[in-house]
Amino acid sequence: MVVKLTLDDAIYNAGVLGLCKIFDHAGLPYKRDGQTIEFKESNLEGFSEHYFSYLIKEHANDTSYAKLISLQIETVKDEKQLTQLNDTIENVKKWLTSNSYKNTYPFLTDVSFDFLEAANKLKKITLKKNQSIEDVQTDIKEMINLLSEIITHLRHPNAKRYLVPRILSYNLIQGFWTNVSFLHKSANKKDIYKTYDEYFTNAALAFLEKKKDEKKYSKNKFHCAACENKMATASEAFDLTWLQRVGVDAARKSSHYWDHQRDIFICPVCNLVYSCLPLGFKMAKGKGFFINNNRSIDELISVNSVSLSDGKQEVTRDELESMAYYKIIDFMINQAESRKEMEIENIQIVKYDRELETRPYTFNILSRNKLMLIDECKREFKKLVGKFIKLNDEYISLYQEVINRLYKGQSFTDLIYQLIRQMIDGKYKDTSSTYNILKISNHQFKGGVHYMTTEDLNKIRSYGYYLKKEYQSQETKLNGISYRLLNALKVKNPSKFMETLLQAYSYKKLSIPTIFTQILNDEKKFQTIGYAFLLGLHGYDGNEEKGENTNE
Structure with missing residues (x-):
């Protein structure tokens, strides 16, 4: 039998x-045709093997298992090494x-090693x-040999096959769905694959086997909310209670439905699709995103195919998101060349943050104009990646602040x-990043x-720089001028700004x-000019590139 699935809302599309x-x-x-995929039911036989194999491939490096097998145990010669x-x-x-490790050991039948016993000996x-150090070399060698033995047995394929999925079930999957299956x-x-x-x-x-009886299937009355399937009884259907902060528990909160009667049902096939939700997001350090370009399956796959490596061992959430936007832009440019009249509008970006337990998803829309702004200010955006400032006792990402x-x-x-304000107070020195935000x-x-x-803008900033030189030995007076200029900008009072400026000159x-x-x-020009001038008045020394890496 052929299974047919069509794109729907953002969460379902991430599962697809x-x-x-x-x-x-x-x-x-499988066949991709516009917004639809088709595949034979045989693709689902023993699906857990494929599910966890891909999970291991994508996310094994983010686990304690990867840290364990990559440990380099060296000879100890001093107290620091000890x-x-x-x-x-x-x-x-x-x-x-x-x-997560102890519950998995019973399934490592091909690994003839007792990890718990070894752990107790450590x-x-x-x-x-x-x-x-020489006096304890015997003990040191004993521990090094034991650690080496542990690492050797952990590298067994069967250990990786079970340990990595179990670790990721808590570290990754549980953030998206929970309370069912494994x-x-x-x-x-229990065995995670069998479960x-x-x-x-x-x-x-x-x-799908029951569906082959077309006569009986045609009488089914319960329609799947995500696909064309129908179910014979409500007990055959699933709900979305198990999806974190998405589903409604019909048993406990029936008031969500008209007349308290549950009318949203998910077929078993779509239930499986939703289990793939975590694998539709690109993840980095507990945060991720999904680009819901639902014009077609091909475009959905293409625009979400952002490399996690980018030539680096680790990629931050900001870097990952930045790469995603450039991927969208490249995609748009290619589309414009192949289909002259088509413009991509209102691409939905779904962000995921596991730390935000009450609301892990945020949904945002990027119009073509906003994407073009990102493209045209690509240099400025890239320089904001990895830049932070401490505000109200909390470090915030400048990149995320600007993107939001x-x-x-x-x-x-x-x-x-x-x-x-932080610069004038002497608490922040990254003039370059602030100038990049002003240019954006x-x-x-x-x-x-x-x-x-x-x-x-550069000319105005240089005016601030040269005025600063005139007040070089009068920092207190210069700060007083700066505060008055800044307050005039805050309350949008150009007259007060000009009055202060005239007095200073x-x-x-x-x-x-x-x-x-x-x-x-x-x-608008008042604020742009005013802030550019203040940036010259604080930190700028006439060298455009100097200070790019300064951060505090």
């Missing part, structure tokens, strides 16, 4: 994408005796009074104000009357640059 990735990894054939060895012993013992080595509270000691198939695969295959404002169509001036903010007005050229018997006359009749 995860399913496609599993099929591609396993080499299982401390490192003891830290390793402590970590290995903690991992080997954790529940002991930290301490130097007693008047002892030297994540049910009664299944923590998955029993709950997801077997139910889907049994349903872009999503919501908000102004960047409040952020620029905070950064410059200014770029929003490109083509309009509020737009300032980069040359003009007159005090040094200097003429005020004519470009400042533009701030009197254009509020």
Whole structure:
């Protein structure tokens, strides 16, 4: 029998994408036709093998297992190396005796080694009074040999096959769904492969087998909310209670339904699709994203095919997200070349953050104009990746702050104000990053009357720099001028700004640059010019590139 699935909402589409990735990894054939995929039911036989094989391929490096088998145990010659060895012993013992490891050992039948016994033998080595490293070399060698033996047996394929999925079931999958299959509270000691198939695969295959009886199937009345399938009884259907912060528990909260009667049902096939949800997201350190470009399956797969490596061993969430946007932009450019009249509008970006337990998903829309802004300011955005500032006792990512404002169509001036305020207070020195944000903010007005050229911005910033030099030995007075200018910008008072500026220049018997006359009749230009000038007044030394890597 052929199974047919069509794209729907963002969460379902992420599940469909995860399913496609599993099929591609396993080499299982399926047909992509517009917004629909079709595949034979045989693709689902023993599906757990393909599911966990892809999970291991994508995420094994993010587990304690990967850290364990990559440990380099070296000879100990001094106290510093002994401390490192003891830290390793402590970590290995903690991992080997954790529940995710202990509950998996019974299934490592091909590994003739007792990991728990070995873990109990691991002991930290301490130097007693008047002892030297040479005095404990026998103990050190014993621990090194034991650690090496543990690592050797952990590298057995059967150990990887069971340990990695069990670890990831808690570290990754449980953030997306829980309380069913291998994540049910009664299944923590069961075979993870069998448990998955029993709950997801077997139910889907049994349903498809019943569907072959067309006469009986045509009488089914319960329609799947995600696909064209119909079920004979409500007991044959599933709900979405098990999806984290998505599903409704019909038994406990029937008020969500009209007349308290449950009317949303999911067929066993779509239930399996939703289990692939975690594999549809690109993840980095507990955070991830999914690009819901649902024009077609091909486009959905293409635009989400962002490499996690990018030539690096580890990629941060900001770097991953940045790469995703450039992937979208490249995709748009290619589409524009192949289909001249088509423009991609309103691409939905779904962000996931496991730490936000009450609301792990955020849904944002990127229009073509916003994507073009990202493209045209690519240099500035890239330089914000990995830049942080401490505000209100919390470190925040400048990249995320700017992207979130872009999503919501908000102004960047409040952020620029905070950064410059920190500079004047001596708590922040990264003038370059603040200037990059100002250039992005200014770029929003490109083509309009509020737009300032980069040359003009650099010129204005240099005016601030040269005025700062005039006040070189009068820092207190300069800070007073800066605070008054900043407050005028905050309350959008160009007259007060000009008054302060005239006083500052007159005090040094200097003429005020004519470009400042533009701030009197254009509020947006006023703020752009004002902040550019203040950036020159604090930190800028006339060298465009100097200070790019300065961060505090």
